[in-house]
Each structure stands twice: as C-alpha cells, then as structure tokens.
Amino acid sequence: MTDDPKRRLYRALLARTDEQLLLERMRLHGFWPKDQPIPPDPPEEANERTQIEGEIEKLRRKSSRVRDPDKALAEERVRRWEESKKRRALARVEREAKRDERRQAYRSHAATTIVHAGSGVSVGLSGAPADEAKLLALGLPVLDSAQDLANALGITLSKLRWLTFHRRSATLVHYHRYEIPKRSGGNRRISAPKRALAAAQQVVLEQILERVTPEVPANGFVKKRSIVSNALPHSGQRVVVNVDLQDFFPTVGFRRVRGLFKKLGYGDLVATLLALLCTEPPRAPADLDGRRYFVALGERVLPQGACTSPAITNLVCRRLDRRLSGLARTLGFNYTRYADDLTFSSARGDGVARLLYLVRRVVDGEGFRENPKKTRVMRRGRRQEVTGVVVNERPTLSRKERRRLRAILHNAAKSGLDAQNRDARPRFAEHLAGRVAYAKMIDERSAAPLAKALERLLAKA
Numbered sequence: 001m002t003d004d005p006k007r008r009l010y011r012a013l014l015a016r017t018d019e020q021l022l023l024e025r026m027r028l029h030g031f032w033p034k035d036q037p038i039p040p041d042p043p044e045e046a047n048e049r050t051q052i053e054g055e056i057e058k059l060r061r062k063s064s065r066v067r068d069p070d071k072a073l074a075e076e077r078v079r080r081w082e083e084s085k086k087r088r089a090l091a092r093v094e095r096e097a098k099r100d101e102r103r104q105a106y107r108s109h110a111a112t113t114i115v116h117a118g119s120g121v122s123v124g125l126s127g128a129p130a131d132e133a134k135l136l137a138l139g140l141p142v143l144d145s146a147q148d149l150a151n152a153l154g155i156t157l158s159k160l161r162w163l164t165f166h167r168r169s170a171t172l173v174h175y176h177r178y179e180i181p182k183r184s185g186g187n188r189r190i191s192a193p194k195r196a197l198a199a200a201q202q203v204v205l206e207q208i209l210e211r212v213t214p215e216v217p218a219n220g221f222v223k224k225r226s227i228v229s230n231a232l233p234h235s236g237q238r239v240v241v242n243v244d245l246q247d248f249f250p251t252v253g254f255r256r257v258r259g260l261f262k263k264l265g266y267g268d269l270v271a272t273l274l275a276l277l278c279t280e281p282p283r284a285p286a287d288l289d290g291r292r293y294f295v296a297l298g299e300r301v302l303p304q305g306a307c308t309s310p311a312i313t314n315l316v317c318r319r320l321d322r323r324l325s326g327l328a329r330t331l332g333f334n335y336t337r338y339a340d341d342l343t344f345s346s347a348r349g350d351g352v353a354r355l356l357y358l359v360r361r362v363v364d365g366e367g368f369r370e371n372p373k374k375t376r377v378m379r380r381g382r383r384q385e386v387t388g389v390v391v392n393e394r395p396t397l398s399r400k401e402r403r404r405l406r407a408i409l410h411n412a413a414k415s416g417l418d419a420q421n422r423d424a425r426p427r428f429a430e431h432l433a434g435r436v437a438y439a440k441m442i443d444e445r446s447a448a449p450l451a452k453a454l455e456r457l458l459a460k461a
Contacts, residue, residue, distance in 0.1 A: 237346060241344040242375065252302045257279055
C-alpha cells in the first residue's frame with residue numbers, strides 16, 4: 001500500500017521538531033498532562049541505541065581512515081604485529097615454564113631410577129612392572145625398581161648405573177680378559193669380572209638364579225649334582241653318544257638373558273639391569289691418540305668366567321632339556337647334560353642315526369649349534385667316557401689318569417714333591433690333593449690306595 005503524502009509530511013515534521021517543543025504543543029492542545037514528563041525508553045531499546053551509536057562511531061572512525069588507505073593499512077599492520085609479538089612472548093613464557101617443569105620432573109625421576117643404560121639396551125627401562133605373585137611363588141625377591149635392585153646388591157644407585165652402563169668403546173671395562181689352553185687344542189677366552197661386578201653377580205647367583213631349579217637332566221653347576229651324577233645314568237650301556245654345543249656361552253645373548261629374567265617375573269626395568277650385569281660384549285683393544293680403548297666386537301653375551309653364566313645357561317636350556325628328554329625317552333635312550341655336553345645312552349645300541357638327526361633339529365630350533373668335530377658314538381667294545389668319567393661298567397677314573405697319579409705319588413715318596421712338580425705349580429701339594437679328591441669323588445674304591453699314598457706323603461713333608 002502506497003504511503004499517504006500527508007503521513008510522510010507529518011513524519012518529516014516530527015523528525016525535525018525538537019522534543020521539548022513537541023511536548024509543549026501536546027500539553028497546550030491537551031494531548032499530554034501538564035504535570036507528567038516524557039517516560040524513559042524501555043531498557044532493551046536503550047541498549048540497542050547504545051550499540052547502534054557505538055557502531056556508528058566505529059563507522060565514522062573507519063570512514064575517516066579509509067580516506068587514506070595506505071595509512072590505514074600501515075596502522076593495521078603495526079597493530080597486528082604488536083599483538084603477534086605479545087602472543088609470541090606469552091607463548092614463549094608458557095613453553096619455558098612447561099619445559100622447566102618437565103626438566104625438573106625428569107631430574108627428580110632420574111635421581112631415583114635408571115632412565116638410560118646405553119645405546120641399544122635401554123628400550124626396556126620403562127616397560128611393564130614386576131609380577132609379584134609369580135616371584136613370590138618361585139621364592140624370588142620382589143624387585144620392582146632400580147633402587148630395589150641396588151639395595152638387594154648392597155650398592156648405591158649410582159654404582160649400579162656404573163656397573164650396568166653399556167658402551168661400544170670404553171677406556172675402562174669391568175672384566176679382565178685372558179686365554180687358557182684347551183685340552184683339545186687352541187685357547188679358551190676367559191672374561192673374569194673385576195671385584196665390584198663379581199660381588200654383584202654373586203648376589204644375583206645366590207638370591208635369584210640358584211633358587212630356580214633347572215631340569216633334571218642338567219648336572220653342571222647345580223648343587224648336589226656333579227660329573228658323577230651326569231655319568232651314572234650312562235654306566236654299563238651298549239652305546240653312549242656325546243654331542244657338544246659350539247660356542248655355548250656366546251650363543252646366549254643379552255635379549256635372551258633379559259627374556260629369562262622377565263619369564264621369572266621381573267619387570268622390564270629390573271630384567272634389563274640384571275641382563276646387563278650378567279652379559280658383556282667381546283672386546284678388542286685399540287689405541288687412539290695415545291689412549292687405549294676396548295671396542296665391542298658384537299652384541300652382549302654371557303662371558304665365560306662370570307659366576308652367573310653357567311646358572312643362566314641351565315635355566316635358558318630348560319626347554320631344550322625337556323625336549324631332548326622326551327625325544328630320548330621316545331627312542332629308548334637316557335639323556336643328561338653337563339653345560340654344553342649332551343650325552344645319550346641306550347642298552348639296545350640301535351637307532352643312533354635317527355637320534356642324532358632329531359637331536360640336531362632340536363638343538364637348531366633352540367638357537368644352539370652342534371660342534372660336529374666333538375660328536376662321538378662310543379660302543380661297548382671301546383672306552384666309553386662321559387665328561388672325563390669312564391662309564392663302561394661303573395663311573396670310574398680313566399686307567400691313564402690313575403697310573404699317572406700313582407706314578408707321581410710313588411716318585412714323590414722317593415725324591416720329594418718338588419722333584420715331581422714339573423709344571424712349577426706354586427701349590428703343588430694342594431694341586432695333587434685336589435686330583436686325588438677328584439678321583440675319590442668319581443670312584444672311592446679305586447681311589448682309596450691313591451688317598452693313602454698321598455696321606456703318607458704329606459705326613460713326611
């Protein structure tokens with residue numbers, strides 16, 4: 001509907017007329033009481049008017065700046081740059097505060113544990129905790145932190161860090177290295193731990209490793225078992241088969257040892273530290289800039305010379321022993337193991353080829369290797385020997401060793417002990433007594449004359 005011209009004129013007059021004048025005219029003509037002022041605007045309208053007036057003021061300021069676009073753009077850039085600097089400064093302060101907080105938390109954590117033990121071995125230092133129920137069931141000490149382990153070893157946490165830290169090259173190592181000749185020829189490399197590490201390993205052996213019983217066939221380095229108990233099941237058999245495992249200790253590496261301690265119930269942290277205490281890489285000396293370094297030639301393995309190595313291999317070989325026991329029983333053979341010597345025997349005398357084939361498969365499957373040069377099949381018509389003990393009829397000392405001892409004792413009775421000490425041993429009498437005791441342990445009856453001859457000899461000395 002089109003607007004009436006009169007209405008448009010009326011609204012225009014109202015817009016141009018002062019409110020006070022309009023009020024007086026309305027009162028004059030009786031449209032508004034003379035004693036009442038104009039009522040205030042409603043709050044909603046007042047707020048809306050305030051907002052509109054603010055927007056109008058912004059538009060006015062913007063309109064004044066836009067008249068000079070370059071100036072307005074420069075001012076806007078300066079404003080945004082200042083705001084950006086303030087935001088970055090605030091964010092920097094917040095980042096530094098969080099970094100300091102994390103750094104302090106890390107320092108506090110690192111002061112009470114071991115967070116890094118060297119390259120390639122530190123992955124498990126922040127893994128799963130210990131299985132307390134399993135450890136208690138096995139009668140093992142519950143150790144769930146680095147401090148717990150240090151306390152159990154009777155050393156400080158810093159000393160535990162020193163003993164367990166892995167270095168690819170170092171000027172100072174925890175082992176003395178030397179070689180001794182083998183009876184079969186060549187040299188055997190020995191890594192003997194130094195005093196501090198040896199003491200820690202002894203605690204690990206007594207408090208953990210010796211409390212876990214190995215499988216029945218294991219006779220080496222087990223209390224109340226010996227080379228005699230290892231040889232006894234093979235006495236008087238028609239055939240005796242000996243299989244030797246090559247590089248026995250070096251075959252058992254760091255990850256396998258850590259897995260053993262985890263299987264016993266220890267958490268990743270303590271299992272890793274225990275494995276570091278019990279392993280060491282083969283090293284070679286190298287001189288650089290006038291200093292001698294000992295450089296790792298491979299991964300960490302069980303050192304031959306540590307007291308913990310034999311006990312660890314007995315536990316690592318538990319599944320090997322179970323598998324070989326079952327195999328031997330199925331084929332009608334007896335089975336025992338003394339360290340790396342596997343011995344099988346049978347009263348029937350057949351099935352040796354199948355036995356060896358299956359034994360090699362089991363050995364390979366368990367991560368070990370056969371030394372084919374030392375595999376022997378000994379039948380009844382020749383001397384049957386198990387870890388140095390003759391077992392043709394009963395466990396006894398070899399005839400050659402008995403004759404050698406008898407000759408030494410007989411000649412020493414005539415010419416004295418020093419004349420028979422051809423290898424210049426510093427304690428020859430004690431050495432001789434040890435050999436006689438060894439013979440007596442194997443076969444007390446045949447060694448009785450040797451023991452009496454030694455007793456007479458020492459009484460004269």
